[in-house]
Amino acid sequence: GTISTGDPLSFTIPMDADILPGHLEDAVCAWWDAAAQGGLGGWTTSGCVRVTLDGQRPGEVSCSCNHATQFAVIVPKVVKRSLTIPTILGLVLLALAALVVMIAHMMHSRFRTDNLALVLQLFLTVFLTAVFGLITVLAANNVSKDGCAALGLILHFFFVS
Numbered sequence: 001g002t003i004s005t006g007d008p009l010s011f012t013i014p015m016d017a018d019i020l021p022g023h024l025e026d027a028v029c030a031w032w033d034a035a036a037q038g039g040l041g042g043w044t045t046s047g048c049v050r051v052t053l054d055g056q057r058p059g060e061v062s063c064s065c066n067h068a069t070q071f072a073v074i075v076p077k078v079v080k081r082s083l084t085i086p087t088i089l090g091l092v093l094l095a096l097a098a099l100v101v102m103i104a105h106m107m108h109s110r111f112r113t114d115n116l117a118l119v120l121q122l123f124l125t126v127f128l129t130a131v132f133g134l135i136t137v138l139a140a141n142n143v144s145k146d147g148c149a150a151l152g153l154i155l156h157f158f159f160v161s
Contacts, residue, residue, distance in 0.1 A: 008064040010051060013073050015059050024075065029063030032070040043074060087137050095130035098123045129158040 015024060029048040036042035048065040061073045102123045105116060113119075136151045143151065 008066050009068055010062065010064045011071065012060050012062045013071070015061060015073065015075070024059070024061060027061050027073050027075045029061070029065065030072050030074050031065060031067070032072070043072060045074075084137060088134065091130045091134040091137065095127050095134070098127035098130065102127065125158055129155065132158060 015027075027050070028045050029050050030043040030045050031048055032041060033044045033046075034041045036044060047067055048063055048071070051062050051064045063071065063073070065071065102120055105119055105123075132151065132154050136155060139147070139151070
């Protein structure tokens, strides 16, 4: 349950070193409201504010709340982008290679065989997989939950086909 206090309760929470610098500015103080969402519970910020306390060190977040319960600091989603550039480069190279193979098979008669349609379908699938993979990487931070599910479904289709 929640215990109301006359004076605000202030506390400091040290944050994990894995949180990238610059993301703590957007952190908010919250508490667990067991009655939220029809009794399922959920985090709420009502009655809690972020404050700066004397002696607060970098990497710490201080809060002041008007009641006592379970507390947390909610930090916006942090996406580590250390593999973004190599992933983009790899997907672009894969798409270009598949495109070159398709064009070469269509342009040169020595590559034209009975299996031309099968080869073109295979490399078209590789090309489209790379293109949708690239779209997924580039849209990772700006796509809705439904959009993310749709991109995942499309990628799954091309990996299976």
